[in-house]
Amino acid sequence: MAEKKTIEPLWWALFSAGGVVAAFLVPIHIFIFGFAVPLGWLADTGAIYRHVWVKLYLFVLIALPLYHWAHRFYFTVNDMHLGVPRKPLALLCYGGAVVGTLVTAWVLLRI
Amino acid sequence: MTGTRPDKSKLYYPKMTPTWWLKRPNYILFMLREFSSVFIAVFLVVFLIQICQLTRGPEAYADFSQRLGSPGWITFHVVALLFALYHSITWFYSSAIVLPMRIGETEIPRNRVVALNLALLAVVSFVVLLLFISLQG
Numbered sequence: 001m002a003e004k005k006t007i008e009p010l011w012w013a014l015f016s017a018g019g020v021v022a023a024f025l026v027p028i029h030i031f032i033f034g035f036a037v038p039l040g041w042l043a044d045t046g047a048i049y050r051h052v053w054v055k056l057y058l059f060v061l062i063a064l065p066l067y068h069w070a071h072r073f074y075f076t077v078n079d080m081h082l083g084v085p086r087k088p089l090a091l092l093c094y095g096g097a098v099v100g101t102l103v104t105a106w107v108l109l110r111i
Numbered sequence: 112m113t114g115t116r117p118d119k120s121k122l123y124y125p126k127m128t129p130t131w132w133l134k135r136p137n138y139i140l141f142m143l144r145e146f147s148s149v150f151i152a153v154f155l156v157v158f159l160i161q162i163c164q165l166t167r168g169p170e171a172y173a174d175f176s177q178r179l180g181s182p183g184w185i186t187f188h189v190v191a192l193l194f195a196l197y198h199s200i201t202w203f204y205s206s207a208i209v210l211p212m213r214i215g216e217t218e219i220p221r222n223r224v225v226a227l228n229l230a231l232l233a234v235v236s237f238v239v240l241l242l243f244i245s246l247q248g
Contacts, residue, residue: 039180
C-alpha cells in the first residue's frame with residue numbers, strides 16, 4: 001500500500017489558526033457587536049471598517065474561524081454516527097469555508 | 112504494509128448509536144466544545160452581513176444594528192458569547208497539552224500556561240476595545 005499524499009495537513013493548519021483567532025479575538029467582538037453597539041453603549045457608524053488595515057484584520061478574523069468550524073463540524077458529525085455520508089459532508093464543510101472566505105474578501109473589497 | 116495508516120478492512124468498528132455522547136457528562140462537554148465552533152461561525156456570518164450593509168449606505172447599517180438589540184438577538188449573542196469563552200478556555204487547555212512551554216529544562220505547569228493565556232485574552236480584548244473606540248473618530 002503506497003502512502004497517499006493528501007492536503008489534510010493544510011486543513012489541520014487552518015483549523016488551528018482559526019482556533020487561535022477564535023480563542024483570542026471572537027469574545028470581545030461578540031461583546032462589541034452583540035451588546036455594546038445595539039444597546040447604545042458604544043457608537044459605531046461603520047466607517048472604521050473602510051480602513052485598509054481594519055479590512056485585513058477582518059479578513060483574518062472572519063475567514064480563519066470558518067475553517068475551524070469546518071474541521072470540527074466534519075469530524076463531530078462523523079463521530080455522532082448519524083449516517084451522514086462522508087464525502088458530501090466534507091464538501092459542505094470545507095467547501096463552505098472556502099466559499100465563506102471568497103464572500104468575505106468580496107464584501108471587504110466592496111465596502 | 113508500508114503506509115502509516117492500517118488497512119481499514121482489518122480495523123474493528125464498535126457499533127455506536129447517535130446518542131452515545133449523552134451517556135457521560137464528559138462526552139456532553141466534548142460535544143459542547145465541538146459545537147462552540149458553530150456558534151462562532153454563525154456570529155461571524157451575521158457580522159459579515161452587518162458589514163455588507165455598508166454597501167447600501169449608513170442608514171441600512173444603522174437599521175441592522177438597531178435590529179440586533181431585539182431580545183431574540185441579545186439571547187443569541189449571550190449564548191454565542193458563552194460558547195466562545197468555553198472555546199477559549201478549552202483551547203488554552205489543549206494547547207497547554209499539545210505545546211508544553213518550558214523555561215530551560217523545567218516545564219511550566221499546565222494551569223499556569225492556561226492562566227497566562229487567559230491574561231493574554233484579557234489584554235488582547237482590552238486593546239481591541241480601545242482601538243474600536245479610538246478609531247471611531
